[in-house]
Amino acid sequence: MEWLNYHHLHYFWMVAKEGSLRKAAEKLHVSQPSISAQLRALETALGEPLFRRSGRTKALTDAGQIAFSYAEEIFSLGRELLNTLSQHPTAKALRFSVGVTDSVPKLVAHEILRPVFAMPHSVHVICREGKVEDLLAQLAAHRLDIVLSDEPASSSVKVKVFNHPLGESGVTFCARPPLAARLRKGFPRSLHDAPAFVPTENTALRRSLENWFRANRIRPRVMGEFEDVALMKAMVAEEDVFMAVPSVIVREVVTRYGLAVIGASNNCKAQFFAIAAERRIAHPAVQLITSKAQSLLSS
The missing domain is CATH 3.40.190.10 (Periplasmic binding protein-like II)
Incomplete structure (x- = not known):
């Protein structure tokens, strides 16, 4: 089984964020040739070029964009781990990632999500807004726990998801x-x-x-x-x-x-729906939302 070298991935992530080898080298306190070698090793392992030359900067290829989105998530989780252990070493905050389609009014989304912030244990909420197609793709990749939408996911979508009515x-x-x-x-x-x-x-x-x-x-x-x-x-x-x-x-x-x-x-x-990747909801925050939303929306 092949393992990803996260040291190489971290160098790639820094170059992608900074836009050039020079700036990344300054941030990492290493030489540019050292970073170049790490990037080549990562590209060889992934079998895809991750950068293309764009003037004096490095631009991401399509494969690079995908790798960067995963790197963002990976190192975000790393920062979250450090923050959680430094503040509450024995009680990890429950992570809840929710996508909100851009057609759902922000005030409605706030009302639906409000009970989560009153849960008895700490919850770390990550909200992403976007088009339903993009959010469903993130849901299928398990980067989101649910998607809040004002209409059910169509049966024609290419990913398997389940519509849970929240009310109308x-x-x-x-x-x-x-x-x-x-x-x-x-x-x-x-x-x-x-x-x-x-x-x-x-x-x-x-x-x-x-x-x-x-x-x-x-x-x-x-x-x-x-x-x-x-x-x-x-x-x-x-x-x-x-x-x-x-x-x-x-x-x-x-x-x-x-x-x-x-x-x-x-x-x-x-109408409003919670779209999930599972028929039986297991995440405590999603369970709370679905149980409270019906009375909220009918009041």
């Missing part, structure tokens, strides 16, 4: 107080031809909104589409437009952004 929330429509006061009269018909900001078409909430608008024969005047839900909220706070948010976070939204409620609907739903 109705939707509340909000705007700045003057516009909200006008649109509150005659809701929901008042939303017809009213200026609106909506999520982009690739999101579950956008599809749910469109179905609800269609059922109520409402066609808002869409002034903007946003992939970043937090940016959309910030923009609504400054513009005369309305938007829709999951009702579970409406109090926080109206308080934080100075908005007012127009009206709500329980027929338009925002």
Whole structure:
């Protein structure tokens, strides 16, 4: 069985971070030829070139990008080990790595994750945000414990994952107080031809909104589409437009952004899922989230 030389990997990691042999050599207090020899040995062991020349700097190849992501994780765990043992030598913090798709509102993610920070033993939470495809790939590689998403993983994904429903929330429509006061009269018909900001078409909430608008024969005047839900909220706070948010976070939204409620609907739903690599969840933090989320989202 072949073993990876972590000394070589550490030299590679430093060169990749610093962008050049010279800077890495200065950080490591070794000579450039010594680092070059270590890199060649690592490339020989892996069977792939890890760097390509880009001007005066070294750029990562595709194989180098993969190796660097693993090196980041490995040496991050090493730092975590040192920190844990120096602070609590007899009680290691529970590591919980969670991916949050960029279509899940940050306030919703916070509410779902909140119980984890109240667990009786220490938990080290690592949150990563991104596209669902990228996060599912990390889940399959066991670099994440769960992925929080506003829609289930499709059966067409190439990795084996399991969808655990966390619950669903109705939707509340909000705007700045003057516009909200006008649109509150005659809701929901008042939303017809009213200026609106909506999520982009690739999101579950956008599809749910469109179905609800269609059922109520409402066609808002869409002034903007946003992939970043937090940016959309910030923009609504400054513009005369309305938007829709999951009702579970409406109090926080109206308080934080100075908005007012127009009206709500329980027929338009925002759903949330914990996607895991296992059918029966074993991780204590994931068990806690799935048990608490249902009551949170229905309240």
